Amino acid sequence: MATPTLDKADAAGTPEPGFADSPYITVTLRVRRFNPEVAAEATWQDFQLEMDPKERVLDALHKIKWDVDGSLTFRRSCAHGICGSDAMRINGKNRLACKTLIKDINPEKPITVEPIKGLTVLKDLVVDMEPFFQAYRDVMPFLITKDTNEPTRERLQSAEDRERFDDTTKCILCAACTSSCPVFWNDGQYFGPAAIVNAHRFIFDSRDEAGEQRLEILNDKDGVWRCRTTFNCTDACPRGIEVTKAIQEVKRALITRRL
Amino acid sequence: MSTETTATGIGPVEGSGAHEGSYGVDNPAPFIEPPRKRTKKTPRSTRGNFEMYGWLFMRLSGIVLVVLVLGHLLIQLVLDGGVSKVGFAFVAGRWASPWWQVWDLAMLWLAMLHGANGLRTIINDYAESVKSRLWLKGLLYTATVWTIVLGTLVIFTFDPNIR
Numbered sequence: 020m021a022t023p024t025l026d027k028a029d030a031a032g033t034p035e036p037g038f039a040d041s042p043y044i045t046v047t048l049r050v051r052r053f054n055p056e057v058a059a060e061a062t063w064q065d066f067q068l069e070m071d072p073k074e075r076v077l078d079a080l081h082k083i084k085w086d087v088d089g090s091l092t093f094r095r096s097c098a099h100g101i102c103g104s105d106a107m108r109i110n111g112k113n114r115l116a117c118k119t120l121i122k123d124i125n126p127e128k129p130i131t132v133e134p135i136k137g138l139t140v141l142k143d144l145v146v147d148m149e150p151f152f153q154a155y156r157d158v159m160p161f162l163i164t165k166d167t168n169e170p171t172r173e174r175l176q177s178a179e180d181r182e183r184f185d186d187t188t189k190c191i192l193c194a195a196c197t198s199s200c201p202v203f204w205n206d207g208q209y210f211g212p213a214a215i216v217n218a219h220r221f222i223f224d225s226r227d228e229a230g231e232q233r234l235e236i237l238n239d240k241d242g243v244w245r246c247r248t249t250f251n252c253t254d255a256c257p258r259g260i261e262v263t264k265a266i267q268e269v270k271r272a273l274i275t276r277r278l
Numbered sequence: 279m280s281t282e283t284t285a286t287g288i289g290p291v292e293g294s295g296a297h298e299g300s301y302g303v304d305n306p307a308p309f310i311e312p313p314r315k316r317t318k319k320t321p322r323s324t325r326g327n328f329e330m331y332g333w334l335f336m337r338l339s340g341i342v343l344v345v346l347v348l349g350h351l352l353i354q355l356v357l358d359g360g361v362s363k364v365g366f367a368f369v370a371g372r373w374a375s376p377w378w379q380v381w382d383l384a385m386l387w388l389a390m391l392h393g394a395n396g397l398r399t400i401i402n403d404y405a406e407s408v409k410s411r412l413w414l415k416g417l418l419y420t421a422t423v424w425t426i427v428l429g430t431l432v433i434f435t436f437d438p439n440i441r
Contacts, residue, residue, distance in 0.1 A: 049303060063306070111306075129303045131306060133306075205403055205404060205406070206402075206403065206406075238326075238327065238329070238330060239329075240328070240329050244330060244332070244333045245399075245402075245403075247403075270333070274334065277330060
Protein backbone atom coordinates (compact mmCIF):
# COMPACT_ATOMS: atom_id res chain seq x y z
CA MET A 20 0.00 0.00 0.00
CA ALA A 21 2.83 2.33 0.87
CA THR A 22 4.84 1.57 -2.27
CA PRO A 23 2.80 3.51 -4.84
CA THR A 24 2.83 6.63 -2.64
CA LEU A 25 6.60 6.46 -2.33
CA ASP A 26 6.98 5.99 -6.08
CA LYS A 27 4.80 8.99 -6.73
CA ALA A 28 6.83 11.15 -4.39
CA ASP A 29 10.03 10.02 -6.08
CA ALA A 30 8.68 10.67 -9.54
CA ALA A 31 7.54 14.13 -8.57
CA GLY A 32 10.99 14.95 -7.15
CA THR A 33 13.12 14.01 -10.12
CA PRO A 34 12.13 15.00 -13.64
CA GLU A 35 11.57 12.04 -15.97
CA PRO A 36 14.58 11.35 -18.16
CA GLY A 37 14.09 12.60 -21.70
CA PHE A 38 11.65 15.32 -20.67
CA ALA A 39 14.25 17.32 -18.71
CA ASP A 40 15.57 19.25 -21.67
CA SER A 41 15.29 17.53 -25.05
CA PRO A 42 13.55 14.24 -25.74
CA TYR A 43 15.87 13.52 -28.64
CA ILE A 44 18.55 10.85 -28.54
CA THR A 45 21.06 9.80 -31.14
CA VAL A 46 20.03 6.57 -32.82
CA THR A 47 22.12 4.57 -35.27
CA LEU A 48 20.08 2.85 -37.95
CA ARG A 49 22.03 0.13 -39.77
CA VAL A 50 20.18 -0.45 -43.03
CA ARG A 51 20.87 -3.26 -45.46
CA ARG A 52 21.24 -1.52 -48.82
CA PHE A 53 21.01 -3.27 -52.16
CA ASN A 54 20.95 -1.65 -55.56
CA PRO A 55 21.39 -4.13 -58.43
CA GLU A 56 22.41 -1.27 -60.73
CA VAL A 57 25.38 -0.38 -58.55
CA ALA A 58 26.63 -3.58 -56.92
CA ALA A 59 25.81 -7.26 -56.96
CA GLU A 60 26.18 -7.55 -53.22
CA ALA A 61 24.13 -5.97 -50.47
CA THR A 62 25.98 -3.82 -47.94
CA TRP A 63 25.17 -2.33 -44.55
CA GLN A 64 24.99 1.44 -44.24
CA ASP A 65 24.86 3.34 -40.95
CA PHE A 66 22.73 6.45 -40.46
CA GLN A 67 22.93 8.56 -37.31
CA LEU A 68 19.72 10.38 -36.51
CA GLU A 69 18.33 12.54 -33.73
CA MET A 70 15.11 10.76 -32.79
CA ASP A 71 12.54 10.88 -30.05
CA PRO A 72 12.60 7.34 -28.61
CA LYS A 73 8.79 7.37 -28.71
CA GLU A 74 8.89 7.61 -32.49
CA ARG A 75 8.70 4.55 -34.71
CA VAL A 76 11.30 2.88 -36.91
CA LEU A 77 9.22 4.05 -39.89
CA ASP A 78 9.73 7.66 -38.77
CA ALA A 79 13.48 7.05 -38.75
CA LEU A 80 13.30 5.61 -42.28
CA HIS A 81 11.24 8.63 -43.37
CA LYS A 82 13.83 10.97 -41.87
CA ILE A 83 16.58 9.21 -43.84
CA LYS A 84 14.62 9.23 -47.09
CA TRP A 85 13.35 12.81 -46.80
CA ASP A 86 16.36 14.53 -45.24
CA VAL A 87 19.48 12.42 -45.74
CA ASP A 88 19.42 9.98 -48.64
CA GLY A 89 16.47 10.00 -51.04
CA SER A 90 17.65 6.80 -52.72
CA LEU A 91 16.63 4.67 -49.74
CA THR A 92 13.77 2.49 -50.98
CA PHE A 93 11.06 0.86 -48.89
CA ARG A 94 7.32 0.22 -49.03
CA ARG A 95 4.76 1.87 -46.82
CA SER A 96 1.22 3.02 -47.38
CA CYS A 97 -1.01 3.73 -44.42
CA ALA A 98 1.82 3.89 -41.87
CA HIS A 99 -0.58 2.74 -39.14
CA GLY A 100 -0.32 -1.06 -39.10
CA ILE A 101 -3.27 -1.85 -41.36
CA CYS A 102 -2.07 -1.98 -44.97
CA GLY A 103 0.73 -4.48 -44.34
CA SER A 104 3.24 -2.82 -46.67
CA ASP A 105 6.18 -2.20 -44.37
CA ALA A 106 7.00 -5.60 -42.92
CA MET A 107 10.77 -5.78 -42.50
CA ARG A 108 13.38 -7.52 -40.40
CA ILE A 109 14.25 -5.17 -37.52
CA ASN A 110 16.98 -6.37 -35.16
CA GLY A 111 16.60 -9.87 -36.63
CA LYS A 112 12.85 -10.13 -36.10
CA ASN A 113 10.03 -9.63 -38.61
CA ARG A 114 7.99 -6.59 -37.61
CA LEU A 115 6.01 -3.74 -39.10
CA ALA A 116 8.23 -0.63 -39.09
CA CYS A 117 5.12 1.47 -38.39
CA LYS A 118 4.29 -0.45 -35.20
CA THR A 119 7.80 -0.69 -33.75
CA LEU A 120 8.75 2.07 -31.32
CA ILE A 121 12.44 2.93 -31.13
CA LYS A 122 12.42 2.80 -27.33
CA ASP A 123 11.24 -0.83 -27.45
CA ILE A 124 14.21 -2.16 -29.43
CA ASN A 125 17.18 -0.85 -27.43
CA PRO A 126 18.28 2.37 -29.19
CA GLU A 127 21.63 2.25 -27.30
CA LYS A 128 22.91 -0.16 -29.93
CA PRO A 129 22.62 0.25 -33.71
CA ILE A 130 19.22 -0.91 -34.97
CA THR A 131 19.51 -3.27 -37.95
CA VAL A 132 16.89 -3.01 -40.68
CA GLU A 133 16.76 -5.63 -43.44
CA PRO A 134 14.23 -6.77 -46.05
CA ILE A 135 12.09 -9.80 -45.14
CA LYS A 136 13.71 -13.11 -46.00
CA GLY A 137 12.85 -15.81 -48.50
CA LEU A 138 11.69 -13.43 -51.24
CA THR A 139 13.88 -11.88 -53.94
CA VAL A 140 15.19 -8.46 -52.95
CA LEU A 141 14.52 -5.90 -55.69
CA LYS A 142 16.07 -2.84 -54.05
CA ASP A 143 16.99 -1.98 -50.45
CA LEU A 144 13.99 -3.08 -48.36
CA VAL A 145 11.66 -3.88 -51.27
CA VAL A 146 11.15 -7.56 -52.13
CA ASP A 147 9.29 -9.31 -54.94
CA MET A 148 6.00 -10.36 -53.29
CA GLU A 149 4.75 -12.34 -56.30
CA PRO A 150 5.44 -15.89 -54.95
CA PHE A 151 3.68 -14.87 -51.74
CA PHE A 152 0.58 -13.59 -53.54
CA GLN A 153 0.63 -16.58 -55.91
CA ALA A 154 0.24 -18.90 -52.91
CA TYR A 155 -2.53 -16.62 -51.62
CA ARG A 156 -4.42 -16.76 -54.93
CA ASP A 157 -4.01 -20.56 -55.06
CA VAL A 158 -6.20 -21.10 -51.99
CA MET A 159 -9.12 -19.16 -53.54
CA PRO A 160 -9.47 -16.44 -50.90
CA PHE A 161 -13.06 -15.47 -51.71
CA LEU A 162 -16.52 -16.66 -50.71
CA ILE A 163 -17.81 -19.52 -52.87
CA THR A 164 -21.46 -20.56 -52.63
CA LYS A 165 -23.83 -22.75 -54.59
CA ASP A 166 -26.36 -21.33 -57.07
CA THR A 167 -29.15 -21.80 -54.56
CA ASN A 168 -27.68 -18.95 -52.52
CA GLU A 169 -28.38 -16.01 -54.81
CA PRO A 170 -26.71 -12.83 -53.59
CA THR A 171 -30.08 -11.11 -53.35
CA ARG A 172 -30.48 -10.86 -49.62
CA GLU A 173 -28.42 -10.84 -46.45
CA ARG A 174 -27.11 -14.20 -45.29
CA LEU A 175 -27.15 -14.39 -41.55
CA GLN A 176 -24.58 -16.16 -39.41
CA SER A 177 -24.68 -16.90 -35.70
CA ALA A 178 -22.19 -15.20 -33.39
CA GLU A 179 -20.66 -18.61 -32.62
CA ASP A 180 -20.20 -19.38 -36.31
CA ARG A 181 -18.53 -16.00 -36.82
CA GLU A 182 -16.30 -16.54 -33.79
CA ARG A 183 -15.01 -19.81 -35.28
CA PHE A 184 -12.78 -18.04 -37.82
CA ASP A 185 -12.50 -14.61 -36.18
CA ASP A 186 -8.76 -14.88 -35.53
CA THR A 187 -7.83 -15.50 -39.16
CA THR A 188 -9.89 -12.55 -40.47
CA LYS A 189 -7.28 -10.22 -38.95
CA CYS A 190 -4.61 -11.00 -41.57
CA ILE A 191 -3.26 -7.95 -43.44
CA LEU A 192 -1.05 -9.94 -45.86
CA CYS A 193 2.18 -8.29 -44.73
CA ALA A 194 4.15 -11.54 -45.26
CA ALA A 195 5.86 -11.31 -41.87
CA CYS A 196 4.76 -14.89 -41.07
CA THR A 197 5.57 -16.49 -44.42
CA SER A 198 8.98 -14.80 -44.58
CA SER A 199 9.81 -16.04 -41.06
CA CYS A 200 9.10 -19.68 -41.94
CA PRO A 201 12.26 -21.80 -42.36
CA VAL A 202 10.51 -24.18 -44.77
CA PHE A 203 9.55 -21.23 -46.99
CA TRP A 204 13.08 -19.79 -46.80
CA ASN A 205 14.54 -22.90 -48.27
CA ASP A 206 11.81 -23.91 -50.67
CA GLY A 207 9.44 -21.23 -51.93
CA GLN A 208 7.06 -23.92 -53.23
CA TYR A 209 5.52 -24.29 -49.76
CA PHE A 210 2.22 -22.42 -49.53
CA GLY A 211 3.39 -20.65 -46.39
CA PRO A 212 1.52 -19.61 -43.24
CA ALA A 213 -0.30 -16.60 -44.72
CA ALA A 214 -1.98 -18.59 -47.51
CA ILE A 215 -3.07 -21.26 -45.01
CA VAL A 216 -4.43 -18.59 -42.63
CA ASN A 217 -6.51 -17.11 -45.45
CA ALA A 218 -7.75 -20.56 -46.48
CA HIS A 219 -8.67 -21.20 -42.83
CA ARG A 220 -10.74 -18.00 -42.85
CA PHE A 221 -13.06 -19.53 -45.51
CA ILE A 222 -12.81 -23.25 -44.64
CA PHE A 223 -14.32 -22.55 -41.21
CA ASP A 224 -16.87 -19.98 -42.47
CA SER A 225 -20.34 -21.54 -42.23
CA ARG A 226 -21.51 -19.60 -45.33
CA ASP A 227 -18.72 -20.86 -47.58
CA GLU A 228 -19.26 -24.03 -49.58
CA ALA A 229 -15.85 -24.72 -51.11
CA GLY A 230 -14.09 -25.83 -47.93
CA GLU A 231 -13.54 -29.29 -49.38
CA GLN A 232 -11.83 -27.83 -52.49
CA ARG A 233 -9.58 -25.64 -50.36
CA LEU A 234 -8.67 -28.58 -48.12
CA GLU A 235 -7.82 -30.59 -51.24
CA ILE A 236 -5.49 -27.78 -52.39
CA LEU A 237 -3.77 -27.67 -48.99
CA ASN A 238 -3.47 -31.48 -48.94
CA ASP A 239 -0.86 -30.96 -51.66
CA LYS A 240 2.69 -32.12 -51.03
CA ASP A 241 3.61 -28.44 -50.58
CA GLY A 242 0.57 -27.84 -48.39
CA VAL A 243 -0.06 -27.97 -44.66
CA TRP A 244 1.93 -31.17 -44.14
CA ARG A 245 5.19 -29.31 -44.72
CA CYS A 246 4.56 -27.24 -41.58
CA ARG A 247 7.16 -28.16 -38.95
CA THR A 248 5.35 -26.40 -36.10
CA THR A 249 8.27 -24.09 -35.30
CA PHE A 250 5.90 -21.25 -34.25
CA ASN A 251 8.05 -18.63 -36.07
CA CYS A 252 4.89 -17.45 -37.83
CA THR A 253 2.92 -16.97 -34.61
CA ASP A 254 5.85 -15.03 -33.11
CA ALA A 255 6.18 -12.84 -36.20
CA CYS A 256 2.52 -11.92 -36.76
CA PRO A 257 2.04 -8.18 -36.04
CA ARG A 258 -1.71 -8.78 -35.69
CA GLY A 259 -1.30 -11.44 -33.01
CA ILE A 260 -2.96 -14.17 -35.07
CA GLU A 261 -2.32 -17.66 -33.71
CA VAL A 262 -0.98 -18.78 -37.07
CA THR A 263 0.40 -22.16 -36.07
CA LYS A 264 -2.88 -23.00 -34.35
CA ALA A 265 -4.79 -22.18 -37.54
CA ILE A 266 -2.48 -24.45 -39.54
CA GLN A 267 -3.01 -27.25 -37.02
CA GLU A 268 -6.78 -26.79 -37.29
CA VAL A 269 -6.57 -27.21 -41.05
CA LYS A 270 -4.51 -30.39 -40.54
CA ARG A 271 -7.10 -31.71 -38.08
CA ALA A 272 -9.95 -30.88 -40.47
CA LEU A 273 -8.17 -32.81 -43.24
CA ILE A 274 -7.64 -35.86 -41.04
CA THR A 275 -11.15 -35.95 -39.61
CA ARG A 276 -12.79 -35.46 -43.00
CA ARG A 277 -10.63 -38.03 -44.79
CA LEU A 278 -10.65 -40.83 -42.24
CA MET B 279 17.95 17.88 -35.64
CA SER B 280 21.22 16.42 -36.80
CA THR B 281 21.12 14.68 -40.12
CA GLU B 282 24.75 13.80 -40.38
CA THR B 283 25.39 10.58 -42.18
CA THR B 284 28.20 8.20 -41.64
CA ALA B 285 28.01 6.38 -44.91
CA THR B 286 30.50 3.82 -43.78
CA GLY B 287 29.19 0.64 -45.25
CA ILE B 288 30.69 -2.18 -43.26
CA GLY B 289 31.08 -4.32 -46.33
CA PRO B 290 29.34 -7.44 -47.54
CA VAL B 291 27.51 -9.55 -45.00
CA GLU B 292 28.26 -12.90 -46.52
CA GLY B 293 31.30 -14.91 -45.52
CA SER B 294 31.82 -13.19 -42.20
CA GLY B 295 32.22 -16.63 -40.68
CA ALA B 296 30.01 -15.76 -37.75
CA HIS B 297 26.74 -17.64 -37.79
CA GLU B 298 26.31 -19.08 -34.31
CA GLY B 299 24.52 -17.52 -31.39
CA SER B 300 22.13 -14.61 -31.37
CA TYR B 301 22.07 -12.19 -34.27
CA GLY B 302 23.08 -8.63 -33.72
CA VAL B 303 25.08 -5.86 -35.19
CA ASP B 304 28.38 -7.69 -35.21
CA ASN B 305 26.76 -11.01 -36.07
CA PRO B 306 24.07 -10.33 -38.68
CA ALA B 307 21.65 -13.08 -39.67
CA PRO B 308 22.77 -14.99 -42.76
CA PHE B 309 21.50 -13.99 -46.16
CA ILE B 310 19.02 -16.41 -47.69
CA GLU B 311 18.85 -16.94 -51.41
CA PRO B 312 15.50 -16.20 -53.05
CA PRO B 313 13.40 -19.31 -53.61
CA ARG B 314 12.35 -20.82 -56.90
CA LYS B 315 9.43 -18.93 -58.23
CA ARG B 316 6.28 -20.68 -59.35
CA THR B 317 6.29 -20.53 -63.11
CA LYS B 318 4.33 -22.26 -65.81
CA LYS B 319 7.08 -24.87 -65.90
CA THR B 320 6.68 -25.74 -62.23
CA PRO B 321 5.09 -29.17 -62.19
CA ARG B 322 1.60 -29.25 -60.69
CA SER B 323 2.11 -31.53 -57.75
CA THR B 324 -0.01 -34.64 -57.55
CA ARG B 325 -2.98 -34.47 -55.27
CA GLY B 326 -3.31 -37.42 -52.96
CA ASN B 327 -3.36 -38.38 -49.35
CA PHE B 328 0.24 -39.67 -49.17
CA GLU B 329 1.61 -36.71 -47.22
CA MET B 330 -1.33 -36.88 -44.80
CA TYR B 331 -0.78 -40.58 -44.14
CA GLY B 332 2.96 -39.92 -43.76
CA TRP B 333 2.24 -37.20 -41.19
CA LEU B 334 -0.20 -39.45 -39.28
CA PHE B 335 2.20 -42.40 -39.40
CA MET B 336 4.93 -40.30 -37.77
CA ARG B 337 2.65 -39.46 -34.82
CA LEU B 338 1.22 -42.96 -34.34
CA SER B 339 4.48 -44.87 -34.82
CA GLY B 340 6.15 -42.41 -32.46
CA ILE B 341 3.71 -43.27 -29.67
CA VAL B 342 4.12 -47.03 -30.23
CA LEU B 343 7.92 -46.69 -30.43
CA VAL B 344 8.08 -44.98 -27.04
CA VAL B 345 6.63 -48.14 -25.46
CA LEU B 346 8.61 -50.58 -27.61
CA VAL B 347 12.00 -48.87 -27.31
CA LEU B 348 11.80 -47.98 -23.61
CA GLY B 349 10.60 -51.54 -22.85
CA HIS B 350 13.45 -52.92 -24.94
CA LEU B 351 16.05 -50.77 -23.17
CA LEU B 352 14.63 -51.69 -19.75
CA ILE B 353 14.81 -55.42 -20.46
CA GLN B 354 18.21 -55.32 -22.13
CA LEU B 355 20.06 -52.89 -19.90
CA VAL B 356 18.39 -52.66 -16.49
CA LEU B 357 16.50 -55.78 -15.38
CA ASP B 358 18.14 -59.11 -14.45
CA GLY B 359 21.73 -57.98 -14.06
CA GLY B 360 21.78 -55.41 -16.84
CA VAL B 361 23.77 -55.52 -20.05
CA SER B 362 26.20 -58.23 -18.84
CA LYS B 363 23.54 -60.91 -19.26
CA VAL B 364 23.12 -60.23 -22.98
CA GLY B 365 24.78 -62.88 -25.09
CA PHE B 366 24.04 -65.41 -27.78
CA ALA B 367 22.17 -67.63 -25.34
CA PHE B 368 20.03 -64.71 -24.08
CA VAL B 369 19.01 -63.72 -27.62
CA ALA B 370 18.35 -67.33 -28.56
CA GLY B 371 16.14 -67.75 -25.52
CA ARG B 372 14.13 -64.62 -26.26
CA TRP B 373 13.58 -65.37 -29.93
CA ALA B 374 12.24 -68.81 -29.03
CA SER B 375 9.08 -66.96 -27.99
CA PRO B 376 6.79 -65.55 -30.73
CA TRP B 377 5.98 -62.59 -28.42
CA TRP B 378 9.53 -61.25 -28.51
CA GLN B 379 9.82 -62.04 -32.21
CA VAL B 380 6.79 -59.87 -32.90
CA TRP B 381 8.07 -57.17 -30.50
CA ASP B 382 11.46 -56.97 -32.23
CA LEU B 383 9.91 -57.16 -35.68
CA ALA B 384 7.49 -54.30 -34.90
CA MET B 385 10.34 -52.25 -33.42
CA LEU B 386 12.53 -52.84 -36.48
CA TRP B 387 9.86 -51.90 -39.02
CA LEU B 388 8.43 -48.95 -37.16
CA ALA B 389 11.82 -47.46 -36.23
CA MET B 390 13.18 -47.84 -39.77
CA LEU B 391 10.09 -46.39 -41.47
CA HIS B 392 9.77 -43.60 -38.88
CA GLY B 393 13.42 -42.63 -39.29
CA ALA B 394 13.33 -42.95 -43.08
CA ASN B 395 10.22 -40.79 -43.38
CA GLY B 396 11.78 -38.21 -41.07
CA LEU B 397 14.93 -38.07 -43.18
CA ARG B 398 12.79 -37.88 -46.33
CA THR B 399 11.11 -34.72 -45.07
CA ILE B 400 14.50 -33.28 -44.05
CA ILE B 401 15.85 -33.96 -47.55
CA ASN B 402 12.74 -32.32 -49.03
CA ASP B 403 13.28 -29.29 -46.81
CA TYR B 404 17.02 -28.84 -47.22
CA ALA B 405 18.28 -30.47 -50.43
CA GLU B 406 17.90 -27.81 -53.09
CA SER B 407 18.85 -29.29 -56.43
CA VAL B 408 16.78 -32.04 -58.02
CA LYS B 409 19.93 -34.10 -58.49
CA SER B 410 21.01 -34.03 -54.84
CA ARG B 411 17.46 -34.85 -53.75
CA LEU B 412 17.43 -37.85 -56.06
CA TRP B 413 20.78 -39.16 -54.83
CA LEU B 414 20.10 -38.62 -51.13
CA LYS B 415 16.67 -40.23 -51.34
CA GLY B 416 18.04 -43.14 -53.38
CA LEU B 417 20.68 -43.75 -50.73
CA LEU B 418 18.11 -43.42 -47.95
CA TYR B 419 15.59 -45.83 -49.49
CA THR B 420 18.30 -48.38 -50.35
CA ALA B 421 19.66 -48.35 -46.79
CA THR B 422 16.14 -48.58 -45.32
CA VAL B 423 15.00 -51.50 -47.48
CA TRP B 424 18.31 -53.32 -46.95
CA THR B 425 18.15 -53.00 -43.15
CA ILE B 426 14.48 -54.00 -42.95
CA VAL B 427 14.93 -57.06 -45.20
CA LEU B 428 18.08 -58.19 -43.41
CA GLY B 429 16.59 -57.72 -39.93
CA THR B 430 13.34 -59.46 -40.83
CA LEU B 431 15.28 -62.37 -42.33
CA VAL B 432 17.36 -62.78 -39.16
CA ILE B 433 14.35 -62.66 -36.83
CA PHE B 434 12.49 -65.38 -38.75
CA THR B 435 15.38 -67.66 -39.75
CA PHE B 436 17.40 -67.43 -36.53
CA ASP B 437 18.93 -70.83 -35.73
CA PRO B 438 19.93 -71.26 -32.06
CA ASN B 439 22.02 -74.35 -32.93
CA ILE B 440 24.29 -72.59 -35.41
CA ARG B 441 27.98 -73.56 -35.08
